[in-house]
């Protein structure tokens with residue numbers, strides 16, 4: 001049995017004792033289960049993923065763009081990001097697979113034995129990162145996808161199990177987020193390409209050109225609906241639920257939708273000493289009152305999964321002795337149901353209007369982003385759960401609060417997602433961590449589910 005910690009990564013945070021106990025119990029159970037032949041295994045289940053190779057490739061990828069503090073710095077279309085993509089292409093070719101970087105910057109990998117017209121089971125995630133992010137976010141799902149495809153290819157079964165591994169480009173949003181998966185799903189528009197810039201004002205077109213890519217080509221990678229049989233993604237939870245409960249794996253039921261607004265409340269700048277309180281039009285007062293109302297708005301109009309965040313705020317003129325004339329802030333609201341999300345939007349608008357009216361302020365907002373919630377396919381949820389139960393583990397269903405590439409691919413194919421526990425719920429930092437045994441479990445489960453889905457596919461084709 002290998003150690004828990006991969007050698008080149010930072011030390012993991014301490015495990016809470018309760019979880020450690022549950023964990024040891026599960027490991028014991030899992031080890032026992034692994035030593036027995038899988039029940040109901042068909043001849044097709046013969047290929048097996050190589051956990052040691054999976055860890056080695058994970059470590060090799062985690063060395064690209066790794067900073068001194070252990071964080072990973074691979075924002076989309078930077079040299080680090082492209083180095084990781086080129087490395088992935090070479091790694092795949094070294095295994096006898098066909099690999100290329102497509103017009104959107106996605107790495108697409110197949111076995112040469114895969115029939116070109118067969119609907120594929122697409123396995124993927126992303127290898128770009130947020131600035132100074134973690135080693136698991138995205139990368140883990142791509143490395144598992146590559147390992148599963150390799151196992152099927154090496155067993156000579158790629159014709160019966162058409163599987164494709166993908167690393168999507170700009171999932172993390174240097175240029176708006178989920179660029180590569182939007183392109184594949186046919187949701188990317190020429191306007192998106194023309195208008196996308198990063199926070200420094202660098203245009204998407206320029207950033208891609210600097211890496212030898214033509215952004216216009218991103219419009220040509222869209223897939224037909226019937227070309228993708230199913231899409232499966234393994235991803236860290238990026239929240240504390242699984243870790244807190246001591247559950248080693250999660251089955252995603254739906255991915256929350258969201259809206260992001262840029263809001264401005266506008267009043268009047270006055271002297272902090274000479275303007276009486278009742279004669280002020282204090283923009284910050286409006287912001288503060290609205291922030292205080294958010295919990296009530298969520299409770300009255302959202303589901304249990306509803307969350308809202310004001311993550312950025314600025315005041316003008318921004319002096320200690322001036323009443324703020326303008327309060328500009330971001331509003332990010334997420335919920336798992338489309339209707340509720342609409343209702344939340346209407347309720348937030350009404351609340352802001354009422355506050356502005358009472359306080360003599362003007363209220364403006366721009367919609368920055370809107371993403372529809374997406375349910376995972378029941379068929380895929382069940383396939384994942386079967387693979388989990390086979391290992392003596394009770395499946396834990398949960399929604400995803402974070403957006404993922406799967407959400408975009410849902411436009412053209414049924415989607416499924418597997419979550420691994422994030423120790424301490426930490427993500428988007430050097431502290432991001434998933435116990436290696438949990439990565440191995442997720443890889444085994446994803447492998448079984450992918451085999452089942454792709455086998456079904458060939459059966460359908462033969463009919």
Ligand SMILES: [Zn+2]
Nearest residue numbers: 137138171235
């Ligand atoms: Zn991610």
